[in-house]
Amino acid sequence: MLSKFNIQDRVRLLNQGIEGLGDVIYWMSRDCRLQDNAALLFAQSIAIAKKRHLRIVFDAQFAGESPRQQGFLLQGLQELAVDCKEFNLSCEFLYGRNAIPLVEFTKLNKVCCVVTDFDPLKFHQSRKHDFCKSSTVPVYEVDAHNIVPLWFASSKLEFAAYTIRPKITKLLPIYLTEIPELLIHPYGTAEIASIENQSDGGNELKSGESQAKIKLSQFIESKLDAYDELRNDPSLNFQSGLSPYLHFGMISAQRVALEVRKIDVNPDSKAAFLEELIIRKELSDNFCYYNPNYYNFNGFHSWAQSTLNEHRHDPREYLYSLEQFENAETHDKYWNAAQREMMITGKMHGYMRMYWAKKILEWTRSPEEALDYAIILNDKYSLDGRDPNGYTGIAWSIGGVHDRAWSERPVFGKIRFMNDSGLKRKFDIEKYVENIKLLQNENNNIGNSVHSLFGGL
Ligand SMILES: Cc1cc2nc3c(=O)[nH]c(=O)nc-3n(C[C@H](O)[C@H](O)[C@H](O)COP(=O)(O)OP(=O)(O)OC[C@H]3O[C@@H](n4cnc5c(N)ncnc54)[C@H](O)[C@@H]3O)c2cc1C
Numbered sequence: 001m002l003s004k005f006n007i008q009d010r011v012r013l014l015n016q017g018i019e020g021l022g023d024v025i026y027w028m029s030r031d032c033r034l035q036d037n038a039a040l041l042f043a044q045s046i047a048i049a050k051k052r053h054l055r056i057v058f059d060a061q062f063a064g065e066s067p068r069q070q071g072f073l074l075q076g077l078q079e080l081a082v083d084c085k086e087f088n089l090s091c092e093f094l095y096g097r098n099a100i101p102l103v104e105f106t107k108l109n110k111v112c113c114v115v116t117d118f119d120p121l122k123f124h125q126s127r128k129h130d131f132c133k134s135s136t137v138p139v140y141e142v143d144a145h146n147i148v149p150l151w152f153a154s155s156k157l158e159f160a161a162y163t164i165r166p167k168i169t170k171l172l173p174i175y176l177t178e179i180p181e182l183l184i185h186p187y188g189t190a191e192i193a194s195i196e197n198q199s200d201g202g203n204e205l206k207s208g209e210s211q212a213k214i215k216l217s218q219f220i221e222s223k224l225d226a227y228d229e230l231r232n233d234p235s236l237n238f239q240s241g242l243s244p245y246l247h248f249g250m251i252s253a254q255r256v257a258l259e260v261r262k263i264d265v266n267p268d269s270k271a272a273f274l275e276e277l278i279i280r281k282e283l284s285d286n287f288c289y290y291n292p293n294y295y296n297f298n299g300f301h302s303w304a305q306s307t308l309n310e311h312r313h314d315p316r317e318y319l320y321s322l323e324q325f326e327n328a329e330t331h332d333k334y335w336n337a338a339q340r341e342m343m344i345t346g347k348m349h350g351y352m353r354m355y356w357a358k359k360i361l362e363w364t365r366s367p368e369e370a371l372d373y374a375i376i377l378n379d380k381y382s383l384d385g386r387d388p389n390g391y392t393g394i395a396w397s398i399g400g401v402h403d404r405a406w407s408e409r410p411v412f413g414k415i416r417f418m419n420d421s422g423l424k425r426k427f428d429i430e431k432y433v434e435n436i437k438l439l440q441n442e443n444n445n446i447g448n449s450v451h452s453l454f455g456g457l
Contacts (some may be wrong), residue, residue, distance in 0.1 A: 002287050002456065003200050004177065005038075005177050005178060005179050005180055005322045006175070006177075007038055007042050007045070007142070007175065008042055009149055009152060009175075009183050010038045010142050010143045010144065010398070011042055011140050011142050012141045012142075013138065013139070013140055013240070014128060014132050014139040014140065014141050015132040015135055015137075015138060016138060016416055017113070017135060017136050017137040017138040017139065018136060018137065018138075019050075019112045019137060019138060020070050020106075020109075020110040020112050020113075020137050021110050021112070021196050021248045022045035022052070022053050022109045022110040022111045022112055022135075022310070023047070023052050023053040023054065023055050023109065023111055023112060023188065024043050024044075024046050024050070024052050024053070024105065024110075024111070024112045024113060024115070025043070025054075025055050025056075025057050025105075025111045025112075025113070025114045025115070026039060026043040026054065026055070026056045026057070026114075026115050026116070027057050027058075027102065027114050027115065027116040027117075027131075028040075028057065028058045028116075028117065029058075029059070029116060029119060029124060029309050030117045030118065030119040030124070030144075030248075030249050031117040031144040031145055031249030031252070032058070032073065032077060032080060032248050032249045033080065033209045033212075033249055033250050033251065033252065033278045034080060034084070034087060034089075034182055034209065034218075035181075035182065035209065035252075035255070036179045036217075036251075036252040036255045037117075037144050037182075037249075037252065038142050038144040038179070038253060039115055039116065039117040039118075039142035039144040040056070040115075040182060041142070041179075041180060041182065042115055042140065042142050043115035044182065044183060044185065046112070046113060046115070047112075047185065047187065048183070048185075048186065048187070051115055051187050052112050052187055052188070053090065053092070053185070053187050053188020053189070054089050054185050054187075054188070055089070055090040055092060055421070056080075056084060056089055056090065056091045056092070056298070056412075057092050057093075057094060057102065058091075058092070058093070058094070059075060059093075059094040059095070059096065059101060059102050059336050060093055062097055063111060065382050065386065066379075066381070066385075068346055068383065069383060069385065069386070070382070071207075072149035072205065072207045072244060072248065072346075072383050073075065073196060073207070073248055074195055074196075074197035075197055075207035075208060076115075076207040076208040076209065076248060076250050077093075077195050078197060078208075079207075079208035079209060079210065080102075080208070080209065081192050081193065081194075081195055082192070082193055082338045082342055082354065083385055084190060084207070085190050085192055085194055086184070087182055087183070087184050087185055087190075088184055088185040088186075088188070088189070088190045089190055090183050090188070090190050090192065091190075091191075091192050091193060092191070092192045092193045093193050093195060098130065099130040099131035099134065100134075100447055102131055102132060103134040103135060106135060106136075106137055107136075111137055112137065113132075113137050113138040113139070113140065114135065114137060114138070114139045114140070115139075115140045115141075115142060115204075116128065116139065116140070116141055117141070117142055117143075117144045117145065117249070118140070118141050118142060118143040118144065118145060118146075118150065119145070119243075120150065120151075120285045120286075120288040120289035120388055121288055121343070121388065121391075122292070122334065124300060126234050128141065142378070143254070144252070145249060145253065145285070146176050146247070146253070146281075146282050146285055147168075147172070147253055147254050147257060147278055147282070148168050148171045148172065148175045148282065148286050149175070149288065150282070150289055151176075152171060153167055153168050153171065153282055153286065154167055154286055154290075156290060157286065157287065157290035157291050158283060158287070159402070160283075160285050160402045160404075161279055161280065161283055161402060164279065164282065164283050164286060165295055167280050168278060168279060168282060172278070175254075176254065176257055176258065178258065178260075179252070179254060179255070179258075190202065204344075205241075205244060205346060205347075205383065207244075207245075207248075207250065208250060209250050209251065209347070211245070211250075211286065212242070212245035212250040212251035213251065215240070215241055215242055215245060215251075216240070216242065216251060216255075216256055216259060217239065219240040219242065220259060220260065220263055220265075223237075223238045223239075223240065224240075224254070224260065224263065224265050224269055224270070224273060225265040225266050225269055226238055226269065226272050227239075227240075227266075227269040227270075227272055228266060228268040228269040228271075228272040228273075229269075231272070231350070232350070232351045232426075232427075233351070233426075233427045233428075234338075234349040234351050234352050234423075234427060234429065234432040235427050235428045235429065235431035235432040236434065237349075238282070239349070240256075240273070241347070241385075242256060243347070243384035243387075243389070244346065244347065244383035246281075246384070247383070247384040247385075247386075247387045247389075251283060253277055253278065253307070255299050256277060257277055257278060258275065258375060260277075260415055261274075280389075281389060283387070283392070283402065284387075284388040284389045284391070284392035284393075285388045287388065287391075287392045287395070287401065287402070288388040288391055288392065289388075293392045294388075294392070294395065295371070295391050295395075296368070296371065297367055297368050297371065297374060297399070299395055299401070300395065300399035300400060300401060301399075301400060301401065303400070303405055303414070304400035304401070304405075304413075304414075304415060305399075306387075306401045307400075307405070307408070307413030307415065308367045308413050308415065309415040310401070310413055311410060311411050311413040312366060314369075314411045315387075315408045315410075316362065316363060316411060317362075317363075318330065318331060318362075319358050319363060319364065319365060320363050320364070322376065322377075325339065325360065325373055325377060326339075326377060328340050330359070330363065332359065332420065333432065333433055334352075334355070334420055334423055334429055335355070335356060335359050337352075337432060337433045337436040337437075338352035338353075338355065338356045339356065339377070340439075340440060341436050341439070342356075342377070342378075342380050342382055343438070344425070344436075344439055344440060344443055345380060346381065346382060346383035347383060347384065349432075352432075353393060353397075354396075354397050354418060355418050355423065356374075357370075357374045357393070357394050357397035358396055358397050358398070358412075358415075358416075358417065358418045359418075360374045360398070361397070361398045361411065361412065361415070362411050362412070367398055367399065370398050371394065371395075371399070374394045374397070374398065375390070375394055378390050378394065388409065398415070399415070400414070400415045400416065403416055405413075
């Protein structure tokens with residue numbers, strides 16, 4: 001029997017407070033969509049029970065987002081604002097670098113309560129904490145991003161995929177169920193703020209909830225069947241390309257999983273895709289939420305810290321500055337192609353991401369420097385950057401997080417090693433380099449557009 005979609009389990013009360021007489025607020029942050037959004041559904045259920053209007057407030061702090069990421073987000077929010085009207089929901093934007101504008105907004109509008117979505121990253125957790133300290137109304141947090149709410153999946157830092165997998169798998173029949181539809185809101189009248197998007201997106205990926213759905217259908221139709229066999233090959237393009245949309249919450253992982261489950265394709269491909277989308281993705285949230293050092297050396301397991309310390313002073317064959325990495329000026333054409341792919345498209349092939357980060361460890365003075373460089377570049381150029389998956393993927397590559405010890409070698413110690421012979425043996429990696437060259441030629445304005453996107457290198 002199918003379980004009913006359970007919203008209550010996804011909700012935590014962050015602040016007791018006393019309800020005001022005004023509207024219910026959904027403080028949207030990580031999950032920028034109207035459909036399949038448990039936080040919005042929960043906010044709507046309160047608003048309907050109390051016969052209040054429902055207002056979506058997005059506080060655009062843009063702390064650290066690059067113009068490329070801002071452009072993608074704002075384009076998606078423009079679509080969202082238009083759709084809000086259809087559902088009689090107000091949509092507003094607050095600007096500021098801390099919780100103060102939102103605190104003032106709730107006071108001024110005597111809001112009933114605030115519902116927000118969940119994000120494990122430090123910056124978002126501390127914003128929520130600051131907001132709750134000053135807020136007098138109830139504040140609820142809803143995990144609208146993970147299929148199994150993070151706090152139910154596990155209450156502790158998990159060691160690896162094999163430790164979290166059985167926990168999530170056991171809970172999937174309860175949580176991976178059809179999601180109720182958003183209702184046309186019966187109370188109040190929608191007011192929609194206009195959103196300016198001045199970023200020069202160039203020929204960047206199109207953003208928004210409708211594009212995310214198109215991307216999902218295209219993937220299901222033309223790539224899912226061969227995903228198991230071909231997803232790792234950088235010369236082909238058999239990944240879903242959904243990560244920018246998942247990162248900004250323009251599509252829910254739950255919707256993706258439900259649609260993929262329905263389709264009759266190669267079962268190994270289906271299983272491989274759901275492993276990435278559910279287990280690996282939710283493991284990343286677990287790592288960032290329960291490990292306060294998710295972005296630094298202290299976040300690595302002790303075996304990894306010891307082995308990297310033992311090899312700290314090993315001579316490096318090549319050493320590059322951040323600028324040389326950024327400009328794709330290493331001696332390695334495969335690495336340079338991967339860096340260019342990320343700069344041109346806003347996304348690097350998943351297999352190359354591992355190679356890319358591991359080589360940064362090999363060609364920098366210390367694991368700390370390698371981590372910093374990898375995070376800076378990934379967060380700056382990847383549309384899906386600044387995400388738990390990114391911090392965890394980098395910690396996996398450089399610090400063996402969720403991995404095991406391998407045979408020992410210079411610089412890496414017992415951290416898993418990758419080299420270009422592996423790329424040549426497994427794939428037509430020259431074709432990948434050619435593909436990136438073609439992309440660069442097609443984008444003959446790329447020098448200018450990259451320059452304008454990032455204010456120079
Ligand atoms: C060094 C490094 C940096 C990374 N940086 C990011 C990042 O900034 N943002 C990001 O979303 N992912 C990151 N990843 C994880 C992974 O490479 C990407 O999620 C994936 O390549 C995104 O492309 P896709 O959506 O086409 O993936 P698909 O293969 O189609 O997978 C579907 C979804 O499953 C999830 N997923 C897939 N692989 C992983 C993984 N290894 N760990 C966690 N979740 C996964 C993602 O949500 C992805 O969108 C990084 C990995 C490494 C090794």
